[in-house]
Amino acid sequence: MDYVAGIDIGCRTTKVVLLNESRKVVATALVKTRPDFPGVAREALEKALAKASGHLDDVKYVATTGLGRYNVPFRDLQITDITCAARGSEFLFPNTKCVLDVGGQSTRAIRLREGGKVKEFKSNDKCAAGSGGFLERAAHYLEIPIEQLGPLSSSAGKPTTISSVCAVLAETEIINHVSDGQSVENIIRGIHNSLASRSKALLSRVGLEDEVTFVGGVARQSGMVEALKETIGHAVNVNDEPDTITALGAALLGYQRYKRLGGGIAGETHKKFS
Numbered sequence: 001m002d003y004v005a006g007i008d009i010g011c012r013t014t015k016v017v018l019l020n021e022s023r024k025v026v027a028t029a030l031v032k033t034r035p036d037f038p039g040v041a042r043e044a045l046e047k048a049l050a051k052a053s054g055h056l057d058d059v060k061y062v063a064t065t066g067l068g069r070y071n072v073p074f075r076d077l078q079i080t081d082i083t084c085a086a087r088g089s090e091f092l093f094p095n096t097k098c099v100l101d102v103g104g105q106s107t108r109a110i111r112l113r114e115g116g117k118v119k120e121f122k123s124n125d126k127c128a129a130g131s132g133g134f135l136e137r138a139a140h141y142l143e144i145p146i147e148q149l150g151p152l153s154s155s156a157g158k159p160t161t162i163s164s165v166c167a168v169l170a171e172t173e174i175i176n177h178v179s180d181g182q183s184v185e186n187i188i189r190g191i192h193n194s195l196a197s198r199s200k201a202l203l204s205r206v207g208l209e210d211e212v213t214f215v216g217g218v219a220r221q222s223g224m225v226e227a228l229k230e231t232i233g234h235a236v237n238v239n240d241e242p243d244t245i246t247a248l249g250a251a252l253l254g255y256q257r258y259k260r261l262g263g264g265i266a267g268e269t270h271k272k273f274s
Contacts, residue, residue: 001026001054004061004258006251007041008081008244009033009068012104012132012217014040015247016048018059019255027051028244037071042273056273063254065246067105074273077254081246082110082121088249089213090116093237097209100199100228101246102218104132107195109202111209116249122205124198132218138174138191142184149188153223156189163194170194192224196231203232213237215245 001020008015010033018027029048034040041064049055062075069078081101089099090112099110107124124131139146160177162170170191177187195218203212212234218224219242229236239245 001052001058002060003049003052003054003058004251004255005045005048005059005063006084006247006249006254007045007062007064007066007069007072007075008084008247008250009037009041009064009066009072010081010103010105010217010243010246011067013243014044014066014068015244016041016044017244017247017251018048018052018054019251023252023255025248025251027054028241028247030243033068037068038073041068041072042074059273061254061258063250063257065250077257079250079253082108083118084249084253085215085246086110086112086118086249087116087252088245088247089215089237091248091252092239092245093211093213096211096213096237098203098206098212100203100212100214100216102132102195102199102214102216102224104136104217107131107199107202109199109206111206120206122202124202132216134170134195135191135218135221135224137171138188141171141174142178142187144184144188149192150221150223150225152185153189153192153221154226156183156185156223158186159193160186160190161193162190189223189227192221192227193231195224196227199228200232208232208234211235211237213239213245215239215242217243219243 027048031044063077064075065084101108111120113119
């Protein structure tokens, strides 16, 4: 079996999506990002190939995206993560016109044109209070595994208010809420509500549509999804693996480019992974 691979090297995790000759996803993989971008890209690729019972020689084309996209020597194509998030979202949810990508480092709102192309996008300010990184810091302070943030947020009764736009000041608010005896559930939901409000502001700047697709690692948190739905008042699409959608977009665009160049997926292997 021959494959096209999309590799998304993000600030927290590196994701891989493998497509076969029918553009069907045959495997995905996630590994923790480390400074050795070439090594982590290969590790994630090999992990995905193991799931598909494949080998490196089966990979005919590689498209990279994310902050480490230039640092993969065996890539054939590098693409911006905004372009890839848009393409992957449109592939899974053809009717979507807006994409919200909340990752560890930044939050982006993307408006789509026909075919999953980017019409306009806006990013949050550099402060961590507008990204998933703030959720990680809050989880660390509250001594809660980040995987529990979603369920705890969903069980909140009376969410607290987190109003600061600065991560440092927002942490002070969290400390004050703890000192006042507020429950962890209500504090976390307050954080999710704050992030959802910032996300709505970004979406409004690009033109909020009736259907939004939520991608990135933060979309795995059920409480954040609920907060976003309540805040924007529109339908929110969430895939089972929302953090792999940008890698999916890279694989789809890589597949398209490979075909355009006249390379048949069943052609002779040309990749150099050594």
